[in-house]
Amino acid sequence: AQSVAQPEDQVNVAEGNPLTVKCTYSVSGNPYLFWYVQYPNRGLQFLLKYITGDNLVKGSYGFEAEFNKSQTSFHLKKPSALVSDSALYFCAVRDLGGGADGLTFGKGTHLIIQP
Amino acid sequence: NAGVTQTPKFQVLKTGQSMTLQCAQDMNHNSMYWYRQDPGMGLRLIYYSASEGTTDKGEVPNGYNVSRLNKREFSLRLESAAPSQTSVYFCASSTPRDGPQFFGPGTRLTVL
Numbered sequence: 001a002q003s004v005a006q007p008e009d010q011v012n013v014a015e016g017n018p019l020t021v022k023c024t025y026s027v028s029g030n031p032y033l034f035w036y037v038q039y040p041n042r043g044l045q046f047l048l049k050y051i052t053g054d055n056l057v058k059g060s061y062g063f064e065a066e067f068n069k070s071q072t073s074f075h076l077k078k079p080s081a082l083v084s085d086s087a088l089y090f091c092a093v094r095d096l097g098g099g100a101d102g103l104t105f106g107k108g109t110h111l112i113i114q115p
Numbered sequence: 116n117a118g119v120t121q122t123p124k125f126q127v128l129k130t131g132q133s134m135t136l137q138c139a140q141d142m143n144h145n146s147m148y149w150y151r152q153d154p155g156m157g158l159r160l161i162y163y164s165a166s167e168g169t170t171d172k173g174e175v176p177n178g179y180n181v182s183r184l185n186k187r188e189f190s191l192r193l194e195s196a197a198p199s200q201t202s203v204y205f206c207a208s209s210t211p212r213d214g215p216q217f218f219g220p221g222t223r224l225t226v227l
Contacts, residue, residue, distance in 0.1 A: 102150075103160070
């Protein structure tokens with residue numbers, strides 16, 4: 001079975017500082033990894049994905065994520081945080097080796113950017 | 116281009132009542148999904164449909180049924196609502212099957 005862990009319920013960052021939101025995963029085959037963002041009372045918005053290739057993936061709104069196979073991690077990063085980045089962030093995984101369709105999500109991390 | 120739409124946005128039911136949540140997408144996607152979101156638990160897959168005419172159970176299918184009416188529409192039915200089904204329900208679609216999923220705005224359901 002596949003699983004995702006987001007070890008921090010909340011991350012606080014000052015505006016202008018770099019941010020990192022952590023994610024680790026477990027799959028039996030090769031992973032297909034995603035980050036989504038959710039603003040209050042809204043649906044999830046796709047930020048970026050990793051299938052194969054370069055371990056550093058660039059996505060929307062200046063976000064990027066680093067895939068590390070040996071540590072089974074896919075941390076979300078941004079060089080300079082904005083107050084508008086404050087939201088709930090979800091990491092998700094799909095096992096390319098098979099199993100049910102659909103994504104397995106982490107529990108989410110609240111990102112709070114302080115002015 | 117509306118993307119993924121869901122109706123209703125809000126619903127309050129009494130225990131034992133039934134209802135159908137509607138979802139439609141205009142992106143010509145083959146795969147569609149229903150998730151529920153509960154505080155502190157992320158999103159969990161209820162059912163999915165890899166193509167028109169097929170449906171399969173996800174992680175938490177008990178108490179739900181689905182219908183893939185056509186390529187655009189995928190409905191979720193609660194036959195006898197229970198308080199444990201109080202949640203926010205999201206529909207999503209994607210293509211190819213492993214592509215990014217695009218989510219609707221959600222339906223907030225309360226079962227009293």
